[in-house]
Amino acid sequence: MYHACITSCISSIKGRENVVFLAIMQQTDFLVVGSGIAGLTYALKVADRFPEKQVTIITKSREDETNTKYAQGGxxxxxxxxxxxxxxxxDDTLIAGDGLCNEKVVEIVVKEGPERVQEIIDWGANFDKNATGEFANGREGGHSEFRVIHHKDVTGKEIERALLEAIRLRPNIHIISHCYVIDLITQHHLGYLVTKSTLDIECFGVYVLNLKTNNIEKILSRITLFATGGNGQVYRTTTNPTIATGDGVAMVYRAKGRIENMEFIQFHPTALYQxxxxPSFLITEAVRGDGGILRNKHGEDFMHKYDPRLSLAPRDIVARAIDSEMKITGTEHVYLDCRHMDMEKFIHHFPNIYEKCKSLGIDVAKDMIPVAPAAHYSCGGIKTDEWGRTSIINLYACGECASTGLHGANRxxxxxxxxxMVFAHRCFLHAVEQIDHTSFKENIPGWDARSTTAPKEMILITQSLKELKQVMSDYVGIVRTNVRLxxxxxxxDMLHEETEALYEKTVLSPQLCELRNLITVGYLIVKGASFRRESRGLHFNTDYPYKCELIQNIVL
Known part of the structure; x- marks a missing residue:
C-alpha cells in the first residue's frame, strides 16, 4: 500500500519513469532512512520478497551522497x-575490538559475509581480479592475511553505483531525495509519557522536512529501518561527507531508545593533510598494506617504537602513535612514504589518490605524502540485537549508525x-516475518510549527557549529583527560541550552536540525567517555591508562 493525500513534491531517478509524490501525509509498508550500502541492500531484499508492497527510501541529499560512496579500501x-x-x-576482529566485541556477532558476520558479498556481485558490483581471475586481495592494518577485495581505490562508489542501478529496476521502490528526517513518531506524539523505562516504545513513522517545499510532513510506516550513517562532522577534521551528522543516533536517543559505546570514535591515521x-581526503589503509611507510618530519620510520606490526598495526594504535609523534616534533602532520613502491602498480590500484596528490603538486614517486589523523568512523551507535532490532518496536538499524557488537572498542x-551487508540481510529476514503483524497508526498529529519565526541571523547556527567542532576536536579527540572531558x-551544556531555545522559536532548517543532532552526538560521546574509566581501543584517557576488566559496554 502506498498512499499520498496531498501532492507537494516530485522526485525521480534518472533513467526511470516512475515518479514519487511526497505529500503532507504518506503511508508506506517499509521505510528506509538512508541510501548507503545498508539501506539500499535492505530495500532491494524486501522489495523482491514483497513486490506488491511499497518500499520508500528517504535521503536528505542526493541518493548517491553517502558514507558508502567515500569508502576507498574495500x-x-x-x-x-x-x-x-x-x-x-x-581472531583479527576480536583482537582489534580489544575485548568488547560480541563474539557471536563476529562469527555471524565473518561466516555469512561471503554469501552477502556474492549477492552484491550478482547485483553488478565489480571487484578487481588478478591475472588468474581471482580477487586481487589486499591487506590492511590488523589483518593477518590478504583478504580485502576492492575496486581500485573507490570500492564504496562502485558498490553504491551497482545498488542504485538495481534499485531502479524495482518499480515498488521509491526514493525521496532532499528530504530531511526530523524525528521518529512514537507514543510520545500521541500524548503519552515515554521514558527510558518504557518497555513498549513503538515507531509509527517519521516527521520530515521537505527541502523542496519547506513543508514539514509525516510519513507513516509499518516497518522502519535507520541506515543513517556516521557522525564524523562533530569533529573539525573528518573524512566523512558533510551529511554525516549523526541524525539517526540523535533521533533514537530523543525517542528514548538505547545508544551504546559512543566514546569509541575511530580516527583514520592517514587523511591527506590539507x-x-x-571532508578530508582519505589515503586508504591499503596503501600501507601495499608497503607504504609512516615517517616523521625527520624522515624516521617511527612505528617500531609503538607496535611490532609497524605501519600495519590496528588503527587505534597507529592514530595514537601519529598523534604522539606530532606532539614530540611540534608538527601538524607526519608523512606516508610510497617512493620505494612499484609506481605502475600504485597508479593502477590507487588512481584517485595518485591524481589527488598530483593536483596538489605532490609527486608520489618523489615526494612523501603529508598525512594526519581525522575522525572517520563511529564504532558505537544505536544498540541492536543480532537481527538488527533496536529497543524501539518496529525500528531496525544497520550500518554505521548501529552498534551491533561487531566492532567492540575498535573497528x-x-x-x-x-x-x-550482513545486517541488512538479517534486518530483512526479521522484518519480513513481522510486516503482516503490523499496521499503520491512526490519528498521528501533524507537526505544530505555530509561533515559530524565520531565523534573523544564521550566525547563531554557524558559530555554534564551529564551537562544537572545536570543543570536540580539542577535548575529546584521540587522547583524552578527565579535565578535558x-x-x-x-x-x-551551554550549546545545548542555546540551540534548544532557538529550536523552539525558529522555523526549522536542515542547518538547525543538524546542529541539534551533532550537539546530542557530542554529548553522548563525552558522556560515554566520562563513564569509561579506563583506556581501551579507541578511547584513551591519560588519567586511566590501563584497561579495567570490570567495565564493559556503556549503554546510554
Missing amino acids: VAVVNDLENDSFEKHI PGEN LASNSLLEA ERAMRRL
Missing part, C-alpha cells in the same frame, strides 16, 4: 580458504561494508 571477507580461514578473520578542507579495517561537557 570489503574484508574470507575468499581464499587455502591461505585464509574464518577463524583467522574472527587544513580547512572538509578492524574494511569490516564496515561487510557488516552493513569536564570542560567539554560544560561547553556542550
Whole structure:
C-alpha cells in the first residue's frame, strides 16, 4: 500500500519513469532512512520478497551522497580458504575490538559475509581480479592475511553505483531525495509519557522536512529501518561527507531508545593533510598494506617504537602513535612514504589518490605524502540485537549508525561494508516475518510549527557549529583527560541550552536540525567517555591508562 493525500513534491531517478509524490501525509509498508550500502541492500531484499508492497527510501541529499560512496579500501571477507580461514578473520576482529566485541556477532558476520558479498556481485558490483581471475586481495592494518577485495581505490562508489542501478529496476521502490528526517513518531506524539523505562516504545513513522517545499510532513510506516550513517562532522577534521551528522543516533536517543559505546570514535591515521578542507581526503589503509611507510618530519620510520606490526598495526594504535609523534616534533602532520613502491602498480590500484596528490603538486614517486589523523568512523551507535532490532518496536538499524557488537572498542579495517551487508540481510529476514503483524497508526498529529519565526541571523547556527567542532576536536579527540572531558561537557551544556531555545522559536532548517543532532552526538560521546574509566581501543584517557576488566559496554 502506498498512499499520498496531498501532492507537494516530485522526485525521480534518472533513467526511470516512475515518479514519487511526497505529500503532507504518506503511508508506506517499509521505510528506509538512508541510501548507503545498508539501506539500499535492505530495500532491494524486501522489495523482491514483497513486490506488491511499497518500499520508500528517504535521503536528505542526493541518493548517491553517502558514507558508502567515500569508502576507498574495500570489503574484508574470507575468499581464499587455502591461505585464509574464518577463524583467522574472527581472531583479527576480536583482537582489534580489544575485548568488547560480541563474539557471536563476529562469527555471524565473518561466516555469512561471503554469501552477502556474492549477492552484491550478482547485483553488478565489480571487484578487481588478478591475472588468474581471482580477487586481487589486499591487506590492511590488523589483518593477518590478504583478504580485502576492492575496486581500485573507490570500492564504496562502485558498490553504491551497482545498488542504485538495481534499485531502479524495482518499480515498488521509491526514493525521496532532499528530504530531511526530523524525528521518529512514537507514543510520545500521541500524548503519552515515554521514558527510558518504557518497555513498549513503538515507531509509527517519521516527521520530515521537505527541502523542496519547506513543508514539514509525516510519513507513516509499518516497518522502519535507520541506515543513517556516521557522525564524523562533530569533529573539525573528518573524512566523512558533510551529511554525516549523526541524525539517526540523535533521533533514537530523543525517542528514548538505547545508544551504546559512543566514546569509541575511530580516527583514520592517514587523511591527506590539507587544513580547512572538509571532508578530508582519505589515503586508504591499503596503501600501507601495499608497503607504504609512516615517517616523521625527520624522515624516521617511527612505528617500531609503538607496535611490532609497524605501519600495519590496528588503527587505534597507529592514530595514537601519529598523534604522539606530532606532539614530540611540534608538527601538524607526519608523512606516508610510497617512493620505494612499484609506481605502475600504485597508479593502477590507487588512481584517485595518485591524481589527488598530483593536483596538489605532490609527486608520489618523489615526494612523501603529508598525512594526519581525522575522525572517520563511529564504532558505537544505536544498540541492536543480532537481527538488527533496536529497543524501539518496529525500528531496525544497520550500518554505521548501529552498534551491533561487531566492532567492540575498535573497528578492524574494511569490516564496515561487510557488516552493513550482513545486517541488512538479517534486518530483512526479521522484518519480513513481522510486516503482516503490523499496521499503520491512526490519528498521528501533524507537526505544530505555530509561533515559530524565520531565523534573523544564521550566525547563531554557524558559530555554534564551529564551537562544537572545536570543543570536540580539542577535548575529546584521540587522547583524552578527565579535565578535558569536564570542560567539554560544560561547553556542550551551554550549546545545548542555546540551540534548544532557538529550536523552539525558529522555523526549522536542515542547518538547525543538524546542529541539534551533532550537539546530542557530542554529548553522548563525552558522556560515554566520562563513564569509561579506563583506556581501551579507541578511547584513551591519560588519567586511566590501563584497561579495567570490570567495565564493559556503556549503554546510554
